[in-house]
Amino acid sequence: MPKTADHVDTVLQHAGQAPLNPITGTGPVSLPAVRTSTVRFVSMAAHDQAQMARHAGHRVATYGRLGLDTHEAFEALVCELEGGQRAFLAPSGMAAISMTLMACLSAGDHALVADCVYGPVRAFHKTVLARLGVAMDFVAPDIESLQAALRPETRMLYLESPGSLLMQMLDVPALTRWAHAHGLLVVVDNTWGSGYVYHPLALGADISVLAATKYLGGHSDLMLGAAVVRDHQHIRALADTHNALGSTVGADDVWLALRGARTLGLRMEASGDHALQVCEWLAAQPQVQRVFFPAWPQDPGHGLWQRDASGSNGLLAVALSFDQHQARRLVDALRLFGIGYSWGGYESLVSLVSPATLEAHSYWRSLVASGLQAGSVLRLHVGLEDVADLLQDLESAFAAA
Numbered sequence: 001m002p003k004t005a006d007h008v009d010t011v012l013q014h015a016g017q018a019p020l021n022p023i024t025g026t027g028p029v030s031l032p033a034v035r036t037s038t039v040r041f042v043s044m045a046a047h048d049q050a051q052m053a054r055h056a057g058h059r060v061a062t063y064g065r066l067g068l069d070t071h072e073a074f075e076a077l078v079c080e081l082e083g084g085q086r087a088f089l090a091p092s093g094m095a096a097i098s099m100t101l102m103a104c105l106s107a108g109d110h111a112l113v114a115d116c117v118y119g120p121v122r123a124f125h126k127t128v129l130a131r132l133g134v135a136m137d138f139v140a141p142d143i144e145s146l147q148a149a150l151r152p153e154t155r156m157l158y159l160e161s162p163g164s165l166l167m168q169m170l171d172v173p174a175l176t177r178w179a180h181a182h183g184l185l186v187v188v189d190n191t192w193g194s195g196y197v198y199h200p201l202a203l204g205a206d207i208s209v210l211a212a213t214k215y216l217g218g219h220s221d222l223m224l225g226a227a228v229v230r231d232h233q234h235i236r237a238l239a240d241t242h243n244a245l246g247s248t249v250g251a252d253d254v255w256l257a258l259r260g261a262r263t264l265g266l267r268m269e270a271s272g273d274h275a276l277q278v279c280e281w282l283a284a285q286p287q288v289q290r291v292f293f294p295a296w297p298q299d300p301g302h303g304l305w306q307r308d309a310s311g312s313n314g315l316l317a318v319a320l321s322f323d324q325h326q327a328r329r330l331v332d333a334l335r336l337f338g339i340g341y342s343w344g345g346y347e348s349l350v351s352l353v354s355p356a357t358l359e360a361h362s363y364w365r366s367l368v369a370s371g372l373q374a375g376s377v378l379r380l381h382v383g384l385e386d387v388a389d390l391l392q393d394l395e396s397a398f399a400a401a
């Protein structure tokens, strides 16, 4: 993909511009949502040429499922943000993850998966991959644990940094070096960084998957995922599986994502700044045992965050001395933080993390073993509201709990 500009904020504004009409010399700023089920060819020669290019692995739409101009513009933008060669869109972040796993793993293969990844990856293994003969181990994301779980048939290392829920920064360059030395493909869920504040492909990963549902879309009104491939050698597997699975994305959702992406930087920066203020307020409360936010200087992952990330977003977790009942009262008393699982939109959200989910994370178990006493954990997404209002809301809810 040719680079649009040197600075990402310029890329975000200039990607996917509508072409000018060659006769009138005019055109809209915003590329329309090109909806189609069918691609027309001007001649049989053009048809044959398109088919040949598609079979050679190029992005050529010969039917509507791949999508036309709007899809192509968003794919190009995601490639540029992530530093990849090709992006494949999927109807949700989870669909991008499952497509990537299906493309890169076969019966008899084994994958090592960091136990801090987005929870539904476990369900996808249990309900689909295991049945198709693919084994997975969910292990602590450190080299010693990975080495102990390595098998002759291990083909992939699947990571997410920072981890879902407890936000621990992984040493992706070191883990990738170890994985490549053992011939493994490295896939990283980069929904947190969304191609703006974190770049797994530049840190050595082979494929970056992300939910554009979150910060790229940014307005809690669409579902969309993408898998971005760093080297040409992995394009074929993704292209064939993408086509074979038959899942497709509507042009209107891609158009909304393209529009949302224009303000990706502004929104992430503002949310990250608000989250840091919320984090500092939380850390001063007697009921707070621990705040998890890598951009906060007291977070143990802060050094890795400083080295590998260029910013943050509004996602944080907090461990409280409140028991589950008190934590539920706190959540119910919040007025500005909506109760909901998602994040990456303009609005603040809160969810109560279940004890069983926490138990599945080796990081949580190690914190408890080293003395952390918490009765509940909340995950907060800090949005674009005025932070003074958010702090006031938290203060009243803490008092009510």
Ligand SMILES: Cc1ncc(COP(=O)(O)O)c(C=O)c1O
Residues within 6 Å of the ligand: 092, 093, 094, 095, 118, 160, 164, 189, 191, 192, 210, 211, 212, 213, 214, 223, 224, 225, 341, 342
């Ligand atoms: C880290 C991460 N990856 C992937 C997903 C899945 O995205 P989607 O909801 O679009 O399927 C989520 C959703 O919460 C997520 O938090």
